[in-house]
Ligand SMILES: C[S@@+](CC[C@H](N)C(=O)[O-])C[C@H]1O[C@@H](n2cnc3c(N)ncnc32)[C@H](O)[C@@H]1O
Ligand code: SF4
């Protein structure tokens with residue numbers, strides 16, 4: 070783990086108390102080149118103004134301070150689009166024992182041996198592009214094929230399933246199963262409390278049928294699809310509330326510190342990684358259920 074010593078005075082980070090957070094995420098920028106239909110970051114109740122920025126030296130110093138203050142061991146670099154600040158991310162990753170990136174892939178796939186890079190792609194081209202933008206599928210595919218598949222980076226494609234792209238689960242897996250990546254992951258839509266988008270399932274029984282389809286592709290391609298059947302069982306309507314609680318009371322992901330970029334370029338924490346005003350009763354965040362599965366089983370999460 071490295072240490073960063075700034076050459077000029079930088080301001081102290083926001084006071085988030087003194088409790089321990091083993092995991093955190095950081096939105097290194099509120100700028101994004103895409104405007105995906107389902108994106109939680111740019112919802113009205115979240116700190117997300119592109120003009121709120123923190124310079125490299127300040128961010129490196131604040132991340133180090135927060136690491137030491139809260140015992141942060143894992144950091145997820147997010148945004149906006151984190152690869153817009155590629156150099157900063159590369160400098161900040163060694164500050165933590167475990168660092169990973171989630172990116173839209175349109176700036177190329179970073180080579181970070183020993184680390185996880187999650188590349189978002191929301192289905193086959195005809196479903197991905199209406200969500201992520203015209204031409205994005207081809208651009209991301211090109212980036213995936215241009216990278217050195219033996220560079221030691223773990224690269225996962227991640228499809229966020231909503232009602233807009235649920236039809237494409239099987240076709241997506243068929244299309245990408247031979248791509249030079251480590252695997253294919255699925256997560257489901259996290260709505261806001263007052264969600265007006267029609268991207269989520271009002272009746273969770275309908276979502277159950279979609280979860281079953283992800284389970285079926287896992288059974289068909291157990292090596293390529295990185296999903297845990299036990300975790301997906303927990304996401305079903307008869308179990309999900311005991312995992313999340315009505316208001317996130319029992320959600321393991323709330324043990325993470327979400328560092329959003331707030332007013333004046335200062336870190337602000339949100340209710341959870343998915344921002345403020347989230348509807349926990351309809352949360353489809355795979356990580357929540359995978360974490361709960363492993364805690365119950367007494368096993369260790371992968372990745
Ligand atoms: C917010 S993006 C930020 C990083 C990068 N710009 C990207 O698209 O990967 C991180 C991940 O969250 C997913 N995501 C966005 N909105 C979501 C929502 N409402 N529910 C669940 N996942 C969501 C995206 O599809 C992406 O995989
Ligand atoms: S690329 Fe990522 S941050 Fe940008 S709008 Fe899409 S999901 Fe949100």
Ligand code: SF4
Nearest residue numbers: 317320341347349352
């Ligand atoms: S929205 Fe999901 S991740 Fe966020 S607190 Fe609620 S259950 Fe947890």
